[in-house]
Amino acid sequence: MASLDEGWADPARLYKEGRRARLLLDAAREAAAEAVGCRPDELVFTPSGTRAVHSGIAGALAGRRRTGRHLIVSAVEHSSVLHAADAHEADGGTVTQVAVDRVGAVDAREFAEALRPGTALACLQSANHEVGTVQPVAEVAEACRAAGVPLLVDAAQSLGWGPVGGGWSLLAASAHKWGGPPGVGLLAVRKGVRFAPQGPRDERESGRAAGFENLPAIVAAAASLRAVRAEAAEEAVRLRELTERIRARVPRLVPDVEVVGDPERRLPGIVTFSCLYVDGETLLHELDRADFSVSSGSSCTSSTLTPSHVLKAMGVLSEGNVRLSLPPGTREEDVERFLAALPGVVAGVREKLGAPVSAGEVLTREGDEALVVDALGRRCPIPVIELAKVIGDVPVGGTVRVLSDDEAARLDIPAWCAMRGQEYVGEEPAERGTAYLVRRVS
Amino acid sequence: MASLDEGWADPARLYKEGRRARLLLDAAREAAAEAVGCRPDELVFTPSGTRAVHSGIAGALAGRRRTGRHLIVSAVEHSSVLHAADAHEADGGTVTQVAVDRVGAVDAREFAEALRPGTALACLQSANHEVGTVQPVAEVAEACRAAGVPLLVDAAQSLGWGPVGGGWSLLAASAHKWGGPPGVGLLAVRKGVRFAPQGPRDERESGRAAGFENLPAIVAAAASLRAVRAEAAEEAVRLRELTERIRARVPRLVPDVEVVGDPERRLPGIVTFSCLYVDGETLLHELDRADFSVSSGSSCTSSTLTPSHVLKAMGVLSEGNVRLSLPPGTREEDVERFLAALPGVVAGVREKLGAPVSAGEVLTREGDEALVVDALGRRCPIPVIELAKVIGDVPVGGTVRVLSDDEAARLDIPAWCAMRGQEYVGEEPAERGTAYLVRRVS
Known part of the structure; x- marks a missing residue:
């Protein structure tokens, strides 16, 4: 001034x-x-x-x-x-x-x-x-x-x-x-x-x-x-404790979450995680309604979010991505409030997303060993949701072929496999979009 | 805010x-x-x-x-x-x-x-x-x-x-x-x-x-x-009247001043003039002491001011240059205070500058028809001051040759001739610096 x-x-x-x-x-x-x-x-x-x-x-x-x-x-x-x-x-x-x-x-x-x-x-x-x-x-x-x-x-x-x-x-x-x-x-x-x-x-x-x-x-x-x-030295210790708390508790509070980034060599005030079966933009809007201003590296649902080249380079899940930045002075009670609100918000988004896709999209059943899921025209996280729904339908050793024209699938299907302990076989061009091949391991 | x-x-x-x-x-x-x-x-x-x-x-x-x-x-x-x-x-x-x-x-x-x-x-x-x-x-x-x-x-x-x-x-x-x-x-x-x-x-x-x-x-x-x-329309009329007042009165209050720029097709709040036999930086500092913050397009005296390419392109005097910018809201009494202070300030600078050069620098007297003034190593406005001092020493039709290595002389000697009704003949390279040739007309 x-x-x-x-x-x-x-x-x-x-x-x-x-x-x-x-x-x-x-x-x-x-x-x-x-x-x-x-x-x-x-x-x-x-x-x-x-x-x-x-x-x-x-x-x-x-x-x-x-x-x-x-x-x-x-x-x-x-x-x-x-x-x-x-x-x-x-x-x-x-x-x-x-x-x-x-x-x-x-x-x-x-x-x-x-x-x-x-x-x-x-x-x-x-x-x-x-x-x-x-x-x-x-x-x-x-x-x-x-x-x-x-x-x-x-x-x-x-x-x-x-x-x-x-x-x-x-x-x-x-x-x-x-x-x-x-x-x-x-x-x-x-x-x-x-x-x-x-x-x-x-x-x-x-x-x-x-x-x-x-x-x-x-x-x-x-x-x-x-x-x-x-105040950096003191504030770094305090924020590091708060982000550590988020890193530790989010996976316990919310199922199917991947916390990303180095757990030790990291900045004090940034914590990022991705939630399976959730689109980043809806999650961001729901958190906004609960008075939390977060960013997302997802490209789900609409063109307003661009896929994060960082998450892509790391090879981690981008769907349902949430980035929390805790500025100096962030209060502990706000972090607790966030941790209390998050599970309900994620569950709500998942429920909403689950509904429109509940009718099976399984189109072709090639014997018992292979399934084809047509997720063409569907945006992230739908292709992964569809994959998750049918993986149990093939025997161990069998494969699921996911057809998708959403760029996020290229990142999120392998990331889902890594999180779920399934084998990501690879991708190949399809008549429309790309076919992602996943083998059931467990 | x-x-x-x-x-x-x-x-x-x-x-x-x-x-x-x-x-x-x-x-x-x-x-x-x-x-x-x-x-x-x-x-x-x-x-x-x-x-x-x-x-x-x-x-x-x-x-x-x-x-x-x-x-x-x-x-x-x-x-x-x-x-x-x-x-x-x-x-x-x-x-x-x-x-x-x-x-x-x-x-x-x-x-x-x-x-x-x-x-x-x-x-x-x-x-x-x-x-x-x-x-x-x-x-x-x-x-x-x-x-x-x-x-x-x-x-x-x-x-x-x-x-x-x-x-x-x-x-x-x-x-x-x-x-x-x-x-x-x-x-x-x-x-x-x-x-x-x-x-x-x-x-x-x-x-x-x-x-x-x-x-x-x-x-x-x-x-x-x-x-x-x-407030532009109203303020433009008011400032235009104030700058018109400065344009009209400065030449009456201060001898040897050239007001520059178009008298009609001009911005409401800018007025610029140049004062012969004055260096811009000293003038600026003296006006600053009197609480006026002005700019200058002069390059006189020190390297802190660069010569104005605008004045150069216009072919007008750059020495003792003063640029007044009247922002919206400028009060009439401040303009009057400026007009009251300016003559004394300019006179003071001229007196100071006149003193060190009072001993004639005329080195060579080539018959009655031509004089050579050696102003090498002297910064603006000294070359012009020296020229002005000796022009009366040659007969009408006679010439003065000013030797100078100050870039400002190239602009200011012709400009002085135009203001004084003397003939600027041209310049030619000299052993050191440049020789500027002026013929006495009146």
Whole structure:
């Protein structure tokens, strides 16, 4: 509020309001640099975390163009990183996506193996934005250092909790992710890193972020980063206990739930789980009615939710996906209220979904050994519900063939098999859509 | 303030705070589109006016790449437009800068003559940001329409006063220029205009402005635009009278002043003048001490001020340049206080500057007909002061040769000649710096 009154002027101007704005900007830069762990002249403010990522990747790639045009990213980066990688590929560059394991983490050795002589830049998030899994940044940074490749760390999810350790070369973050205002991102570029800003430039922010600085928001961003950091250690312990409670109790309270992400190496305030036989959007709306604002990585039911590339890369169930973000200050009683409400909400959604599909969709019975389920035209979670209904109808060793044209089935049918201990045989093209083959094991 | 409380959530989310944010965003877009005079789906919010210009130019050029890579801009566009033109040129495109007359206006016919078969885009500001001159946008738009070339109008200076008439194709503006918050620009792209957004994209703002929307600022921007528009007509009359008063009285109160810009076709609240024998930075600091916050297009004395490309293109004096911006609500008594203070301030600066150069710098006396003044190493306004001191020492018809290595002399010596009715003969390279030749006429 104070910076709205004090910081409206142009810091490039010489009159007193401009000089005051310059002082505020300098002070904000120093505070932010201290929190990041870099020099003030290595850090610029951008209009958003996304713009920090886009500018950082474009500038680092251009700065090392002579070395090569190979870019490495993890498969679970924020979309801003993946969009920048897409743009690089469209421009003739090459991109390697490093896979993640079932909890969403890259393997540092596997990441290092992607490094090659023509690698211009590698990107790795400090922690995942959907499932909270912390990435092995220090090990990856060490491998990049040894290979002479700069590492850009997207620290959007973790900067409020503490600085990113390890020898990163570039770092991007977003103020609204640590509870600061929208309209401010950070881009830090270590001295010595080759960097060539792309696009039109001006004299602001060392030529790395064009346009009139959003000074009130920048001041608020720096102040809020300092404020959340002051309570980060204590709050991390408290939120970690609350998310641990959710991780432990949800599978006991709700049948057929998969909690995803690393149980140990994770952010304090994010917890994500997926519920079989539930569509994410309906679940989200029902929770909203109960006054819980959650996100979902499901693509069920309607086009308003897009399937999560993170859950896909992890190979875990996406249907009925719920992502809880507990901001600092979240009260224990709200968590308890959520845990009390969830079972009824999920049961209600399942009941609703169960009804329209109660008439068997089994069309062809090929002897006793194989069943075909036609789920064409039906959206997630219907194909999985149909599969679950008929798996008991074939003998152990028999197969069910699920026909589906819903993209989510590709992820959710194998995930269901893993959860249920059934064998996922594979997929093959069908006359319409895709056929997913499941063998009954138990 | 209300939108900081109400509009913090992500408008892409489905929970109630997200839906409320979406409603706020939609309402802001409708209000802004109405003020611009376009459809809501033609308008996106960007992080600044500069980003709107950069994205608009890049997208329009890419959209018409098959037509050609020729870009037309006026010579007095905002630096954001010229930077985008530089980037286009660096990328292999061609750029034509259309000159302006002595009041800073382009000639619509001359602008039209720059159009050619390979022209992808033309850019013209609605009004100039330094001298307030209004450009003939409607005529230029008509010529562009006839040639099938889209016209991008940088309306940053004028949008608060009213919509831009004429058949523009793209329009850019900046909220903080109309008294709104920093962090918000507008980019309108008319339906049917070929447009290919450049750089990494995301799903926000129709793929034309990536990154989390700065919703509180967007809401405040739309509200403030509506508010200033409600009083624009009345306030324009009042401010125009105040700036007219400054334009008329400054030359009477202060000797050797040139008021610049169009006396009629101009913005209500901007007035710019240049004072001979004064350096802009000292003048600015002295006015600041008297509680007036003004800008300057001078490059005198130190590197903190860069020479104005606008004054240069107009061919007017840049030394001792003062730009007054009267925001809506400026009080008459403040204008009177300024007019009362200015003569003393200018006189004081002139006295200070006169002292160190009182010892004649005349080095060589080549007969009676020619004098050489060595002003090498001396910054503006010293070269002009030296010239003025010795012009009386040569007979009518005689010449003074001023040696200078200050870039401002190239602009200010011809401008002084025009103000003083002396003949500017031309410049030629000297052993050090440049020699400027002036013939005494009167």
